[in-house]
Amino acid sequence: MIYAQIMAGGIGKRMGNVPLPKQFLMLGTKPIIIHTIEKFTLHEEFELIIVSVPTDWIPYTEEILNKYCIDDPRIRIISGGVERNDTLDNALKYIDQYSKINESDLLVTHDAVRPFVTRRIIEDNISALKYFDAVDSVIPAFDTIVEGKDREISAIPIRSLMYQGHTPQSFKISSLKESLSKLSVADRQELSDSAKIMLLDGKKVKMIDSEISNIKITTPYDLMIANAILENVH
Numbered sequence: 001m002i003y004a005q006i007m008a009g010g011i012g013k014r015m016g017n018v019p020l021p022k023q024f025l026m027l028g029t030k031p032i033i034i035h036t037i038e039k040f041t042l043h044e045e046f047e048l049i050i051v052s053v054p055t056d057w058i059p060y061t062e063e064i065l066n067k068y069c070i071d072d073p074r075i076r077i078i079s080g081g082v083e084r085n086d087t088l089d090n091a092l093k094y095i096d097q098y099s100k101i102n103e104s105d106l107l108v109t110h111d112a113v114r115p116f117v118t119r120r121i122i123e124d125n126i127s128a129l130k131y132f133d134a135v136d137s138v139i140p141a142f143d144t145i146v147e148g149k150d151r152e153i154s155a156i157p158i159r160s161l162m163y164q165g166h167t168p169q170s171f172k173i174s175s176l177k178e179s180l181s182k183l184s185v186a187d188r189q190e191l192s193d194s195a196k197i198m199l200l201d202g203k204k205v206k207m208i209d210s211e212i213s214n215i216k217i218t219t220p221y222d223l224m225i226a227n228a229i230l231e232n233v234h
Contacts, residue, residue, distance in 0.1 A: 002108065003050065003091075004040045004043070005050045006040065006049065006110055007052050007080070007087055007167075008033055009053060010023075021054065022217060022218070023053075023113050027115060031068075032113055032115050032217055033061070034070065037051065037112075039119075040110070040122070041070070041074075048074050048075075048095070049075045050076050050078060051112075052078055052080040052091055053079070054079070058078075078090060085188045088194060095107070095173065101173050106171070106172060106173065107170065107176065108122060108168050108170045110169075111167045113216055114166065116211070116233075117168065118214070121214065124137075125208060134169070134175070134176070135208055136166075136195040137166040139163065139166065139209070140162075141162035141163055145157050171194070176194070179197050180197065
């Protein structure tokens with residue numbers, strides 16, 4: 001089976017003084033998270049669409065789903081976790097309770113605050129899992145990447161080899177569970193990228209092309225850009 005997880009477990013401190021976590025802020029006429037959920041409901045291959053939100057915000061999420069007439073029976077709203085890996089773990093446990101996980105099960109994970117993901121990106125993620133344990137959606141790095149510590153440059157990698165990681169990130173579930181089980185407590189808190197967890201376990205991660213428009217809405221400036229994108233799309 002193929003499952004989707006929309007990760008909305010964060011509060012979004014970088015958005016500044018706002019009344020709601022960033023995933024619930026309005027983008028055009030609808031909350032950001034509603035735009036994102038709608039993109040996934042268009043894909044019939046998903047057995048479940050798991051929406052992971054902070055526990056205290058589950059009733060609000062249910063309320064806005066009703067308000068915007070999102071009544072897909074595949075949607076499940078569950079609690080996120082303290083860290084991203086905890087949010088991922090909670091989804092895996094839910095899937096295992098729903099239907100015992102087997103070798104062929106796949107999971108497509110996506111940030112709730114990337115509302116412009118396309119059908120092509122999602123389908124490319126699923127297709128690549130036929131040959132790889134994990135998939136990461138990326139775009140080339142257009143700016144030079146500088147590595148540094150204590151405000152001093154320690155390295156400048158070759159730009160043509162650098163990419164910016166987006167989501168979706170997708171996995172063979174049994175392989176992901178295996179890699180997660182090997183993490184120490186410290187690793188679970190420090191490693192916030194699931195693709196890196198797979199790499200550290202010696203597994204190959206396939207890169208597929210994302211889109212520049214598949215932005216992550218993290219700051220007020222991002223929200224302004226997202227509204228401009230939305231106006232041009234329509």
